[in-house]
Amino acid sequence: GQSLEQPSEVTAVEGAIVQINCTYQTSGFYGLSWYQQHDGGAPTFLSYNALDGLEETGRFSSFLSRSDSYGYLLLQELQMKDSASYFCAATGGGNKLTFGTGTQLKVEL
């Protein structure tokens, strides 16, 4: 089976930097993705790491360490609109995604 664990909730102030961690136990692991989901909405793709290291996309960066079965999403210059749920997801065979437990991010003034 596969499992991906995330903190359930993170709170930060506007303009700050926040890191959301993801630890996983999977078989047939190809890479780690991150998705954002606002309440009642569809998940939207943020980033994907197939190899170890840091991927940067604007205010968002994502990191993967295969040897540690660990990854994180880094959000910089937080904005109120970043308040949402964030999910890591492991890509397995057949391009199937197994989602993490999810982290609710609350951005405060």
Next chain:
Amino acid sequence: GAVVSQHPSWVICKSGTSVKIECRSLDFQATTMFWYRQFPKQSLMLMATSNEGSKATYEQGVEKDKFLINHASLTLSTLTVTSAHPEDSSFYICSAPDNLRRSYNEQFFGPGTRLTVL
């Protein structure tokens, strides 16, 4: 580009009835689509992989006779919840990768269908 739609966006039905949910890729062809279920404040759980031209493959614990999947064309997959019961009430979401134009690792999600069974 790479837009996925779902219909209906919400549905309320009586216990024992069947409900069909459509998932369409609007501007790309999807040989594979995925169906997920999400309960309130929880994560997305993969239910099944919908394959155009062949049978769907179901995740462990998902009843294939209860959740019927038909991938009718390269742009349409349907999920039918048969003999729905209140415990089937959930948010059902589909996704598809756009293999040709975008990274195969990025999946595009539909807006979801909220099913309430009375």
